[in-house]
Amino acid sequence: MSDERRGYVYGLTAYAMWGFFPIYFKFLRPSPPLEILAHRVVWSVVFVALLLTVMRNWRFLGRLVRTPRLLGGVTLAAVLIGVNWGTYIYGVNSSRVVETALGYFITPLLVVLLGVTVMGERLRPLQWAAVGIGGLAVAILTIDYGRLPYIALTLAASFGCYGLIKKRMSLPPAEGLFVESAVLMLPALAFLTWLNLSGEAKFGHVSATHTVLMLIAGVLTAIPLLLFAAATNRVPLVGLGILQYVAPILQLAVGVLIYHEPMPPARLAGFGLVWLALIVFTADGIRSVRNAARIRAAQAMTA
Template identity: 70%
Template sequence: MTPLRLGYLYGIGAYLLWGFFPLYLKLMRPAGSVEILAHRIVWSVVFVALLLGAMRNIGFLRALLRRPRALAGIGIAAVLIAVNWGAYIYGVTSDRVVETALGYFINPLVVMLLGVTVLHERLRATQWAALGIGGLAVVVLAVDYGRLPYLALVLAFSFAGYGLAKKRLGLPAAEGLFVESAVLALPALAYLGWLGASGDATFGQVSVGHTLLLVSAGAATAIPLLLFAGAANRLPLTNLGMIQYLAPILQLGFGVLIFHEPMPPARLAGFALVWAALIVFTVDALHNSRRTRRAATTMASPTPHPIPR
């Protein structure tokens, strides 16, 4: 199998798993969103530690401890991913799956916005157009909801910020997830201990199946991230960006068709504007990618020399 085909399989696998996450989280009831988040953190540490042990790759920690700036960056990334996970779990368990899907639809637009405001990148006219349409969509959705779609915005900004932090850190997926989860593990364990002492914990109290679902949260967190890393190493960024819409499309479908969340005409119009912005963004990315490849091919081609007469 070619690396490109393997990259597509990894990418589709990652986004399919993320797309089915609402079904998985709904099964964890009656656990609350904070309890689910705490278990997700703790069991992620356990799962990835076992994985790194099997790969005999624990030694990276010694080198990392000698890099205080990297440790500070990991702390920031850990807080951002905890906010993202917590907001997503809360959205699903409070029957707002449609709004969580919106967050991941607008995430590419937020990434562009961070590129301008944080990295001082210059956008092309079509990218500005995509951002403008996305901003209009947020206004339409705010009118429909009677408030800003704050859950979607928190998801989009926290995940975009997390991606920016990860890009600057440059850690591999498994090692990065282990350290980020380890940073959050002590508060998570403290919360679970308090929950157990107060008699409000559902772990071990509901059923064997429920307990196993909470334990499996570590694997359910790590496996899509590892698949995503495998895809990112094999696919052009533009191709990977196209696949990312698979997850929010599935989440939106589950929210409307299975969980029967409302989709009034005004909300549908807001989503239509988001999709229009994403079409502009994707077409521009594809066009720019082709132009870059053509320029690289031209530069790599040898200059023909005149045939001596």
């Protein structure tokens, strides 16, 4: 198997795991979302710490401590990914899996807007068209829901801003996940302590299966992130752009086909516009990459 094909296998596996996460989080009920999030943070730290110990790779902590700006960026990234994880768990366990899928569908469009507003990037006409179609879709879905799809928008905004911050840092995936989880670990432990003292904790009091599933939350958090990192080193950017739609497609299927969440005509129309925006966005990206490759080839021939 070639290195690129191996990268696609890693990427598909990562996105498939993320796509079926709603099923996993449903099994963690009756734990409330904050308890699930706290355990996810704590066991992520434990698992990645073991992994880094095996890899004998703790030197990055020295660089982190000596670089306040990097430490501040990691802290902000930790808060954003914590908001993302918590919102996602809440959405799944409040029977809004379809809305969580919408959040990850519109994330690429929001990232484009962040590129314009924060990074000062200029959009091509088709990119503006995709963003406009996506905005119309959100308006239609707002009318259908009778409210802003706040779960979807929170997921998209938190993950988009998280990606923007991560782009400006240079921590590898395992090290980055460890530090981000470690930043959240103290409040997570404080919350779990309060839950136990108040007698509200579900961990260890529901069933053996529930306890084991809570314990492996950290493993299931880390594995797809590490697989994704392996894929990014092997798969072209266009390929990664297409792969990113696997997870929300699977989440949507899980919400509609397994949990029978409603998909009335207006909602379906809104999703249809989102998909149209993503088709336009992806097609423009593929065309741009191909044009750049042709220009490089022409320059190489004339050099």
